[in-house]
Structure formats: C-alpha cells, structure tokens
Amino acid sequence: MATTPPVIPPLAxxxxxxxxxxxxxxxxxxxxxxxxxxxxxxxxxxxRILGTECxxxxxxxxxxxxxxxxxxxxxxxxxxxxxxxAAVSNGLGYCETIEKxxxxxxxxxxxxxxxxxxxxxxxxxxxxxxxxxxxxxxAITPLFYCFREREEILKIFENYCGARLTTxxxxxxxxxxxTYDGFDQQVRAFCNQFMEKIAEYETLLTGNRIWLERTKGVxxxxxxxxxxxxxxxxxxxxxxxKFDLRKAQPYAAYSEVDFDIPVGxxxxxxxxxxxxxxxxxxxxxxxxxxxxxxxxxxxxAKVPKIMKPPVGEVYHAIEAPKGELGYHVxxxxxxxxxxxxxxxxxxxxxxxLDRMVRGLLVADVVAVIxxxxxxLGEVDR
Amino acid sequence: MPTIPAAIxxxxxxxxxxxxxxLVFPLLAGYIVLLERKVMADIQVRLGPMRVGPHGLLQPLAxxxxxxxxxxxxxxxxxKWIFWIxxxxxxxxxxxxxxxxxxSDKLPVPDTNIGLLxxxxxxxxxxxxxxxxxxxxxxxxxxxGALRSTAQxxxxxxxxxxxxxxxxxxxxxxxxxxxxxxxKEQAIWFVFFQPVAFVIYFIAALAETNRAPFDMPEAxxxxxxxxxxxxxxxxxxxxxxxxxxNIVIVCSIMTILFLGGWLRPFPNVAALxxxxxxxxxxxxxxxxxxxxxxxxxxxxxxxxxxxxLGGAFILAGLACLLPPVMEAVHGLFWFMLKVFxxxxxxxxxxxxxxxxxxxxxxxxxxxxxxxxxxxxxIVTGIVMQREQIFAALGF
Numbered sequence: 100m101a102t103t104p105p106v107i108p109p110l111a112x113x114x115x116x117x118x119x120x121x122x123x124x125x126x127x128x129x130x131x132x133x134x135x136x137x138x139x140x141x142x143x144x145x146x147r148i149l150g151t152e153c154x155x156x157x158x159x160x161x162x163x164x165x166x167x168x169x170x171x172x173x174x175x176x177x178x179x180x181x182x183x184x185a186a187v188s189n190g191l192g193y194c195e196t197i198e199k200x201x202x203x204x205x206x207x208x209x210x211x212x213x214x215x216x217x218x219x220x221x222x223x224x225x226x227x228x229x230x231x232x233x234x235x236x237x238a239i240t241p242l243f244y245c246f247r248e249r250e251e252i253l254k255i256f257e258n259y260c261g262a263r264l265t266t267x268x269x270x271x272x273x274x275x276x277x278t279y280d281g282f283d284q285q286v287r288a289f290c291n292q293f294m295e296k297i298a299e300y301e302t303l304l305t306g307n308r309i310w311l312e313r314t315k316g317v318x319x320x321x322x323x324x325x326x327x328x329x330x331x332x333x334x335x336x337x338x339x340x341k342f343d344l345r346k347a348q349p350y351a352a353y354s355e356v357d358f359d360i361p362v363g364x365x366x367x368x369x370x371x372x373x374x375x376x377x378x379x380x381x382x383x384x385x386x387x388x389x390x391x392x393x394x395x396x397x398x399x400a401k402v403p404k405i406m407k408p409p410v411g412e413v414y415h416a417i418e419a420p421k422g423e424l425g426y427h428v429x430x431x432x433x434x435x436x437x438x439x440x441x442x443x444x445x446x447x448x449x450x451x452l453d454r455m456v457r458g459l460l461v462a463d464v465v466a467v468i469x470x471x472x473x474x475l476g477e478v479d480r
Numbered sequence: 481m482p483t484i485p486a487a488i489x490x491x492x493x494x495x496x497x498x499x500x501x502x503l504v505f506p507l508l509a510g511y512i513v514l515l516e517r518k519v520m521a522d523i524q525v526r527l528g529p530m531r532v533g534p535h536g537l538l539q540p541l542a543x544x545x546x547x548x549x550x551x552x553x554x555x556x557x558x559x560k561w562i563f564w565i566x567x568x569x570x571x572x573x574x575x576x577x578x579x580x581x582x583x584s585d586k587l588p589v590p591d592t593n594i595g596l597l598x599x600x601x602x603x604x605x606x607x608x609x610x611x612x613x614x615x616x617x618x619x620x621x622x623x624x625g626a627l628r629s630t631a632q633x634x635x636x637x638x639x640x641x642x643x644x645x646x647x648x649x650x651x652x653x654x655x656x657x658x659x660x661x662x663x664k665e666q667a668i669w670f671v672f673f674q675p676v677a678f679v680i681y682f683i684a685a686l687a688e689t690n691r692a693p694f695d696m697p698e699a700x701x702x703x704x705x706x707x708x709x710x711x712x713x714x715x716x717x718x719x720x721x722x723x724x725x726n727i728v729i730v731c732s733i734m735t736i737l738f739l740g741g742w743l744r745p746f747p748n749v750a751a752l753x754x755x756x757x758x759x760x761x762x763x764x765x766x767x768x769x770x771x772x773x774x775x776x777x778x779x780x781x782x783x784x785x786x787x788x789l790g791g792a793f794i795l796a797g798l799a800c801l802l803p804p805v806m807e808a809v810h811g812l813f814w815f816m817l818k819v820f821x822x823x824x825x826x827x828x829x830x831x832x833x834x835x836x837x838x839x840x841x842x843x844x845x846x847x848x849x850x851x852x853x854x855x856x857x858i859v860t861g862i863v864m865q866r867e868q869i870f871a872a873l874g875f
Binding site: 122124125145146233236237238239240242243244247303304307309310312313460461462463 | 520523524525526620621624627628692693695830831832833834835836837838839840
C-alpha cells in the first residue's frame, strides 16, 4: 500500500519555526464522552479552544417524517425513541398535544399518575446526567451509585407498564393501565430512600475542591445570552431566569401541587449542577404530594377508536427534564397527522455550546457537553 | 563441581535475581491490576471479575493472553522505528528500576552509593518512552497526551525530588539500603520527622505515575487514551506494565525513605519480636478464610478451586513458621505490606476524586508543591544545624 505523507498546512511566507499551526481535531462521533454520536470539530491553539462546530445527524431516523405515515395512535411509541432516557416525558408531551387537538381531557386520576411517573422519569434522567457528567470530569464512581437508584425507578416503570426504558406508559386520553397493587408503597419507599442517597452524592461531589475547581466559572451563560439562544430547562434556570413551564403553563396535575423552582446565579457549570440536584429533590416533593392527593376514578377519557381530529394545528409544550419539549401538530382531518414538528430541548440547548466553550481548554469541552445534558436521539430525531 | 572464577562470582546472584524479577514482576503487575479492579468494584458496589478462577484470580493471566494474541497494528503514517522502540524504553527502564529496589535485606540487590539517584534517573528516562510514543504515532490525541505528559512529569519531578531531599538529609546517604539502616539506627521512621515532605512526595507521586486526580495524559473522557491511543496488543501491554511498575517504584521509594523499608514496626524493641510471625499468621488466616467460605460456593469446580487456594495458603503459612524461612521472608513481607498500602491508597484516590484540569495541575505543582518542598528543605537544614546556628548567633 502506498503511503501518503501527512498533510501539513503551509506556513505564512515570513513565518519562523516558533509560529505554530492551529490544530483541528475531531471529537467524536466515536469518542467516550460526547454522549453518543455527537461529533464536535475543535479548532485548538495548543489546548485552548478557538472555535467549535457540531456535526449532528449520525442518529437521524426521520421520526417527524415517520409520523406523517402513521395514525395518531401508532405514532405514540415512536416519541419514546427520541429522548430515550426520558421516554415518559416525551410520551406525556405527545399525548397531551393530541388531547388538545381532539379537545378531550384526561381524567384527574390519570393526570396525577402521569405527574408521578413523569417526575420519577425526571429523576432518572437527571441521575443519568449526574453519573455521566461526573465521569466526564474524572469521578468514575458516582455513575454506579446513580444507576443503583435509577434501577429502582426503572423497576417501578417495569411493574407499571412492562417496559423499562421506552415505556409508552401513557395513551391519548389517559392511561391504558390502572396502577398496580403496591404502586403507592413502592413509590413512597423510593422517595424516602432517595432523599438519603442524594445526600450521599452531594458528599462525594458538592464540597469537593476538585469538583468546584472544575465546574465553577466554566461554561458561563448569562441570562441575556441564555434567552437569546432560547435555551430552556435547567440551563436557563441556572442562568438566573425563573422560568419553568410547570408553573408558567401548568399541565397534567402541576397546578395542584406545591413546589419550588431552583435558580442559579452565575450560569456556570456548578450552578447547573446545583439546580439539577435541587430539581431532583423537588421532584420527590411533587411525587409525594401527588400520592397523597391521588383521586379515585377512571383513568381513560372517552376517545374515539379511530381518531380524526378536526382540521387545525396546535402547539403544546411541557417541561421535559432537559427543557421545553414542544410538539406542533398539524391536522388535515384524516387519521394521520399532516405534519408533526418537535421542538427538542437538547438540540436547541446544544447550540449554546460554542458560546460556552470558546477560550476554555479541551477538558472543559467535555464538562460543558456534559452539563448541557444532551441525548443524541433527541438532537437528531 | 567446577569452581566459579572470582571475577564473575559476585555477579551470579544479582543476575539470577534480575531474571526472577523479569519473570515474576509482570505477574505481580497483573495482580495489581486485578487488585485495582477488585477495589474499584468494591467502591462501586459491584463484584468485579468473578469468572476466571476463584474470585477472578486467574483474570490477569487471561488478560495477558488476550493482549498477546491480539493483532499488532502500527499506523501507516507513524514513525515506525520510534513507535517500535518507545514502549520498550518505558518498560526496560521501569524494570531495571524495580531490580534496584531492595525489597528485603536478604535479597542480592546491588547496593550502590547513588541508589536513589539511579532509580530516579531511570524513571525520568522512562518518560521518554511516553513522549516518543505519543509523538511518533502521528495522530492528534496521542500528541496532546504526550504534550501533557511531558509538561506534567517534568514539573512534578522537581517537587518529587525536593521532597525526597528532606528525607535524604536525615539519612545522610543516597544508598537505598543505607537509608533503611539509618532509620533503624535513629529508631524512627522518617515520616515522623518529615510529614510535609511525605505529603508532597505522595501528591507528586500520583502525578508522576499519571494517576487520578492527575491522570491528564490519559484522561479517557477527554483525549481518549492519551499517548497510547494508537498502541495495541503487546505494545500496549508493555506500556501498561511500565505504568504499574512505576507505581510500585514510587511506592517502594516512599516505603524506603519514609516508612522504614523492610523493617517491622519498632525494629529495635525486642519485646515485639513476635511480629516476625505476622507473614505466617496472615497466610494461615487467608487460607482459613478460603475454607470457611467454602459452602457459599454453588458449584463443585468452584469448591475445588477454593480448597486448592486455601490449601496453598495454609501450606505457605506453615512453611513461613520454619525459622530459616521466617528469617528470609519477614523483611519482604513488611516491605510488600507497606508498598501495597501505598498502592491501595492510589487506587482508593483514583475512584473517589474527580480529575484536575491541566492548567490547575500546573498551578498546584509550581505554585504550591515546589515552594513548599523547597521551604521544607530549608527548615530541615536549619533544624539539623540549630546548634551551630545558635552558636554563631551568640546564644
């Protein structure tokens, strides 16, 4: 095999040997810490980052196009495959959007159960984020503790609907299944033990000097920039903007429970860490209140077997673990949607990456990718 | 039996010992890897390797075999000669340094009057293997890894050496055997005289061996596998061996200079003579533990494996009770115990702490450790010469 010599870009005519080239390296799509198949092209001066460019699409499956060839009911399981670590939230957003289009409302019991499962899902999504974020920063062990607790949540999902990851837990109009015997006790037991476990993670990380040095002041996003980039979710709240769709446009049973929205001050990686940790505690609080108030009654509203929503369009957004997850559904009156457009929080939050890492070091890129908390299934769809 | 010429005679036992190191040390390194995986698993609420042999005890052999029969890849665009020789540089220097370490007073280790200096120089030359390996791969991630290694190892070597000087001033010799004997004569481990130097040495040693929280050169979440990204199969195994050999070396130097080498605790107190039975007791205890846990093993082969293991431990323990064997073994036992406590701490730290960033690492090295180490040397000098200083000042 003929060998080709390495291509070295020519230096400027009056350059000396002290002048250095910029180094362009590819991070991903097969890199241990780009959380899947994200490819980031880094332009480096030594280890300092001059610019980045994200190349996405390695996990593109055409979910939105598939929707146009499926009925409304048939498409519901597909949304679970977008943000696969928060499948319940995706399902909730889709079901509520179609309910809005059909002008039906899920019965109260269904709304409360949905809220419980969605909050548990938020915790499991945040646990995955915490574990991988810590591993990106070199702390290998928290991942296993996080997965231990995540397993408990997945067991609850499995007991409820038979699936662990891509759950398809909800149906348009409510729930297919009534809660199983012992649901209440299992969720309560989880809530109780989780509050102790979260304190355990904090002893490993929150006060750790190395953790503080690696996260404080890294990847700063000011409130104005965050709004300009239209980032949502914990990123936006860590920048000091108190915006949460669960309070701003309450859906499911959120208007009937009491919880706080944690906000940060500096908008750095550490604030985002603190905000997410506090969000997990608030999720426990919401789940407990929902269990206390869980009404009796049917879990399924009356929806036609063959759904033909009236001509029109609707946009509905929920607060997914990663930010605002919106569905824009256009109906032409047939059994299949004319167009479904998903507003994926991961994709839009990822756009702030370049702004956040410019001028930092290579090690900070993985910290910032970790703190944005992307899921490539949702970025590419 | 033919008589051995007097010119060769002193070299025979060191030569045999060197051959034994060459054969046994890779195995020991393999078992340190197993220890690391087991401790990691324990910290991470898992079991770790359990399948190959009882409690995964044959895992290192399986791993070595796997690495040996893997395809040997040399990247097309690499600088082939340098790529070929750089893991060899690393592993040869590391093994020679291991050979020079007196693990016991009974071993035929050459006693040179520059022993410590020689070991340090050899580990410094070993860094060349890392730099050249990363550079010759002609690939971006290894290049970044090699650059980081160079900067990190060069700067931490300064702190490491200054920390050692504190201990050397007390010992008054560079001979490794001499340092241990000095601690016996002064009847104290130097760690109690030099706690600051000990801490600085430990931190610098973590950085020097590329261990967390200073494992930048091979930070896998950032630059994949660092300098050895392009190495595969046996070449990778050589780097791996060199890395673990370096861990043993820094822990051994720590043991020799600060923790009394092969001496048992309180070597001059005759009342504690019974501590010489410790190796036998530990081996017997291990054997007993194997046999007690026997009925928790589900299958017959596992039971037989445990019986074999327990029997071997008990036989070795009984052998250690014989006076000549005990005499030969207890120095090695105490030395290994101290070294492995160091290794265990390395592993423990690795799985507890996050990783420092490259610039923060440099800050710690240059702004904290090096000035502190120099200050420690100065203070040690002043304290040692206090009488002359007081006299000169007219007290």
